[in-house]
Amino acid sequence: MNKRTSFSTPDLAVNIGGIRMKNPVITASGTFGYGEEMSELYDLSSLGGIMVKGLSLSPQPGNPPPRICETPAGMLNAIGLQNIGVRVFIEEKLPMLRRWDTRIIANIYGHDCGEYAEVARCLNDAEGVDGIELNISCPNVKKGGMAFGTDPVETRKVVKAVRRACRLPLIVKLSPNVTDITEFARAAEGEGADAISLINTLLGMAIDIHLRKPILANIMGGLSGPAIRPVALRMVYQVARSVKVPLIGMGGIMNAEDAVSFLLAGASAVAIGTANFVDPMTPLKVIHGIRDYMIQYDMTSMQDLIGAL
Amino acid sequence: MNKRTSFSTPDLAVNIGGIRMKNPVITASGTFGYGEEMSELYDLSSLGGIMVKGLSLSPQPGNPPPRICETPAGMLNAIGLQNIGVRVFIEEKLPMLRRWDTRIIANIYGHDCGEYAEVARCLNDAEGVDGIELNISCPNVKKGGMAFGTDPVETRKVVKAVRRACRLPLIVKLSPNVTDITEFARAAEGEGADAISLINTLLGMAIDIHLRKPILANIMGGLSGPAIRPVALRMVYQVARSVKVPLIGMGGIMNAEDAVSFLLAGASAVAIGTANFVDPMTPLKVIHGIRDYMIQYDMTSMQDLIGAL
Amino acid sequence: MTSEVIENREVAGGIFRLTLAPDPFPATVAPGQFVMVRTAEGMDPILSRAFSIHDVVDRKIRILYRVVGRGTGCLSKRKKRDGIGLIGPLGRGFTIPKTMKTAWLVAGGIGVAPFQLMIRALRSRKIHTTLFFGARTAEELAWYRDLEGQGVSLVVSTDDGSLGEKGKIVDVFRKQILQYQVDQTCRVYACGPRPMLSAAARLCRDLKVQGEVSLESEMACGLGTCMGCVVLTSTGYQRVCREGPVFPADSILWE
């Protein structure tokens, strides 16, 4: 209470496995493109970080449409990781992204460990990438994707391969489609991950009962949005109690209250995904709301908030 | 199209592993009590079946409140299987339930295989139970519950024990909190399950950011409601392609369209859970809606509809 | 069942009175019972909210609610002629023994809601009734002046003393009741925040007067099927929606 009288602005800075961010709010991979379009809407320098759309070695066409489908308080997507490829990203998108004073985290995936490592190596040699997020959890591509994230042996292999291939801070993004999420978190940590992000989407499906076929051309897709928040929050809470590396929590965060609940559960930062579609200003509102919450409860630094359940 | 001219009412009857039901709409365990209260609202004889609240050998007090918490398009519950015990159920509730012309399915759980078997034996000897639903998937009790449903070896053991203990049609209810649901379905089928029901709730959590503690006294709870429907539908679709026994699909079914999508995905019957809280008339509306759908598409029996993707 | 909005009026800052015409109109309605209300069309929020039946006039049901969150926020936007889903009346209301002569109603804030209907019932039995009504501010109380014309004594208090006595209504009630000779013909009825109810329950125990409290709890079904709304009583967990919401004050383990 007496701290209140100082009226000091709380310090929102966090260090996520070596990535120093001015605040704990990141935009989730695949929901923010390469930042270009969003920069027309607001100053990206306000963000703690940007996780760019998943990058692979060569450009990918992605899945045929329909790729998305609305569900109660959520959505399914089966984009199939359409992307321009890591080299084009480095040449064409990264220079533009660097103009903003924020951390650029490259989300990557490959079809096998070698390809994962190769993408990481490209980024390691490029100028201006602050960290790598290893997507071992995408449910929408046959090879390279969920298979790595639902078998702890595979998880270990791919993390090891990428760890060797680059010196950048390494974040491993876990799949929620597993029996025991902590097992995968420990596997990633054991192989040298600097941080863990969770959760990716839950595998789901929707059917058009009149056409009598799945709505998504890919049949199944990944469920995101507030619908999955209770599951995401539970997993963050569990993983926070079983590893030491910092966590980036995500899954249905729509506003500052949601973000605070992930921080209290033990995440050191949060990522905003589907909410960017619902209200593109969400990340800014979340940053302000976290600050207001900290002021209300006399918290001066993020350490007062993270895991303070 | 020419069938249409006959104006025959479609036949909604199904046979779920030996349980003959007049229609494929059941009320899900834990969302309908023992039917008593609901019988004040409508004629329970309209239902295909009733799955009663989970029964254990001895009465259980359940978890301390708060036990429920609303979430986006869903809810968390941590009832902790409060129940009157199987013997009191047989003596006091079953005679009343038998008055309705519907199938009574007893949902059971135990703390170990022996207890599971003992509950099944009691029901086997009682008059008027049409089938048993084995709950190996409740996330809200420490022992006896999810542990059995997230380890295929344990699943096999408990199904085997109960299979031996009773001659009643045996339905095994799977937990969705697993990496590969089909593995558990095959395990249950292999040990003699007559049918499989899925899904139980997803393990989730919610936090009160002002009190800085979990909202549920039990910390975690089970997520149900439309939020989880895409996950449930996906699992039904997957399991339908890997076992031969009939499936009872559930998870977020709110109306006839939802129910039809589960039937198309391969379920032979559906159960209505959380929707009973939102609109207690849902099961009746679903029955009528399935009938209307069958008439619209000239389906005469459930065989035309089940798995007709 | 469905109902039509007849009126949805803000009677004080953030407090609304909603008048609904249910179809069909329920056979019986007892004071202290509640209804489950679908506050929004669609699924946000998904669960219905419980509201005490505030009054019954002319085959209309009234509820009184304070806007606190998503559900009541949605409800406050429903307009005349809108349809609203409704279940009820539900639960066990207040009991009024034949031999009763004196009723003390203790209401904290929006906890006053069920007492309008209760006052009608008490008056029709010619029971001498006093309503102790406490609120945070004068504004929350002022609109309730209509009650004065209804043959009940009214004692009010506010947290800030801006109207009536200053302080908690239970304390005001305690001071007054100590001057009475209480016996089996008297009864206390309390509705409001949990700390107020437990204080009222303690008072009843000390004075050896029968008391009834109307509880709140998180509810999913309101019907007794989900087992979500339980409260710990001397006979174990009881459902607030079925065995309650009104319980004998001495049956609740207040911890």
Add this chain to the structure above:
Amino acid sequence: MTSEVIENREVAGGIFRLTLAPDPFPATVAPGQFVMVRTAEGMDPILSRAFSIHDVVDRKIRILYRVVGRGTGCLSKRKKRDGIGLIGPLGRGFTIPKTMKTAWLVAGGIGVAPFQLMIRALRSRKIHTTLFFGARTAEELAWYRDLEGQGVSLVVSTDDGSLGEKGKIVDVFRKQILQYQVDQTCRVYACGPRPMLSAAARLCRDLKVQGEVSLESEMACGLGTCMGCVVLTSTGYQRVCREGPVFPADSILWE
């Protein structure tokens, strides 16, 4: 940005015209662009819906929509003075080359929406314009008589022949256009159901006339970030929300 509902009027059975006052008003609006609209308060439905900008009058944006599902159902209930979240204008609209002299607009059903603003643009450039407008029934067409005063030729058809010619509007258009001498100063603009658009595209190819089609697709962001709304073109998957919604008719692989 937010906007205030100025009017939300049912102009024909199930077809509404919504007039919104956005704050701030966008710097530029081109015909064929769209806006993303939050149809409901709260999260049911959670995704915004795309609507073509129907008209701009007096710093107000108008959209024209048919109630088909949950989102448009919610939208139809929004009342005057309600606040509605809005993003836009978005995407690439119709292009009007300097040398153009003749515009043929082909609209199927609610696909007529973007053409009101388009007609204003064409008229201001004194381009000779004919609107071919097909609908299922006379009612869907009748309200649109206002267009007649605007200096465009209007040809209408209905599926049942209850108004105008009987049959699909593309067929009506085909018959008429065959009588013209088409060249580079003519252009076809089409908006409506996908089969209509592909038929229009085929016609353009056959007649060697430039055509533009406005496509629909399932959208999450409307901004170009989710990659959800793609359509297969001769240069691969393109985003309907960013590279479209208006595409050269010959660039789309109609399959």
